Amino acid sequence: MKTVNMKRNHSIKRDRILELLQTTLEHPTADWIYERLKKEFPDLSLGTVYRNLRILLDEKKIITIRSAAGHDRFDADLSSHQHVVCEKCGKVVDILMNLDKSSLHRLEEKTGFSLASPRISISGLCRDCRLDKSES
Amino acid sequence: MKTVNMKRNHSIKRDRILELLQTTLEHPTADWIYERLKKEFPDLSLGTVYRNLRILLDEKKIITIRSAAGHDRFDADLSSHQHVVCEKCGKVVDILMNLDKSSLHRLEEKTGFSLASPRISISGLCRDCRLDKSES
DNA sequence: AATAAGAATAGTAATCATTATTAATTTTAT
DNA sequence: ATAAAATTAATAATGATTACTATTCTTATT
Numbered sequence: 001m002k003t004v005n006m007k008r009n010h011s012i013k014r015d016r017i018l019e020l021l022q023t024t025l026e027h028p029t030a031d032w033i034y035e036r037l038k039k040e041f042p043d044l045s046l047g048t049v050y051r052n053l054r055i056l057l058d059e060k061k062i063i064t065i066r067s068a069a070g071h072d073r074f075d076a077d078l079s080s081h082q083h084v085v086c087e088k089c090g091k092v093v094d095i096l097m098n099l100d101k102s103s104l105h106r107l108e109e110k111t112g113f114s115l116a117s118p119r120i121s122i123s124g125l126c127r128d129c130r131l132d133k134s135e136s
Numbered sequence: 137m138k139t140v141n142m143k144r145n146h147s148i149k150r151d152r153i154l155e156l157l158q159t160t161l162e163h164p165t166a167d168w169i170y171e172r173l174k175k176e177f178p179d180l181s182l183g184t185v186y187r188n189l190r191i192l193l194d195e196k197k198i199i200t201i202r203s204a205a206g207h208d209r210f211d212a213d214l215s216s217h218q219h220v221v222c223e224k225c226g227k228v229v230d231i232l233m234n235l236d237k238s239s240l241h242r243l244e245e246k247t248g249f250s251l252a253s254p255r256i257s258i259s260g261l262c263r264d265c266r267l268d269k270s271e272s
Numbered sequence: 273a274a275t276a277a278g279a280a281t282a283g284t285a286a287t288c289a290t291t292a293t294t295a296a297t298t299t300t301a302t
Numbered sequence: 303a304t305a306a307a308a309t310t311a312a313t314a315a316t317g318a319t320t321a322c323t324a325t326t327c328t329t330a331t332t
């Protein structure tokens with residue numbers, strides 16, 4: 001039998017990671033979460049953050065946003081929306097495009113990909129990085 | 137003075153890397169390019185592939201496609217098009233959506249991002265990975 | 273409450289893609 | 303022909319993420 005439901009004990013730390021993701025408008029990196037929760041749990045380890053993020057991913061409670069900048073980012077907002085991602089610093093901003101369902105379906109047929117809950121990201125340059133051209 | 141034009145000597149290997157990218161429909165990884173060109177240049181080193189890819193990126197002759205799967209992929213097709221990316225294996229397929237220019241502009245104003253030549257990628261699951269559910 | 277089995281953790285080591293370094297070779301301009 | 307600059311192979315280093323392990327915490331069952 002195949003269940004995602006691999007019964008797990010409670011974990012206050014995991015709960016707080018999810019809660020933090022759900023209540024922030026940022027799209028935090030693992031590091032950000034770690035720094036943030038270290039105040040609450042001084043013994044927290046970065047490995048624990050990564051491990052729990054992966055568990056939450058398995059449970060489909062969060063998604064990853066992969067940026068051109070080093071760190072992955074995480075999002076607990078599962079509602080249908082899209083992202084604009086800065087290709088220099090990795091900053092992520094939520095957007096809402098109205099997706100034409102039928103053309104999405106045509107895309108699926110053409111490409112053979114399943115785009116059931118497609119993650120769409122548009123990469124550009126955020127204001128800060130644009131002004132900061134000096135050292136590019 | 138600020139020029140992208142940092143005069144460079146010729147490099148047969150760099151030329152071949154670009155040519156390979158321009159003539160393939162794949163969106164190769166650095167490894168793929170390395171394996172491919174090693175037949176031509178038995179002394180080729182993977183570092184050389186990466187270094188030249190970055191030079192070509194600086195010169196804006198190619199772009200990177202970052203996939204959820206490990207390796208980055210590269211594309212020398214600079215014409216306006218979009219990508220569907222498999223979130224499991226990283227495979228990339230070109231697509232063409234007609235982008236509403238004015239709504240893109242509205243997005244720029246709302247987000248503060250510059251989307252001059254936006255890279256749009258839609259991630260889903262390719263046919264192979266979909267059928268291959270067994271080991272997920 | 274006591275306790276044993278399973279889950280979670282901190283701390284650390286390992287991995288893996290990519291980048292930097294370096295000494296040697298190749299290319300270009302003179 | 304030759305010196306300066308660019309390129310390279312080989313190797314080491316980096317940095318984000320994952321794996322490992324011995325210990326601690328939870329939970330279910332007496």
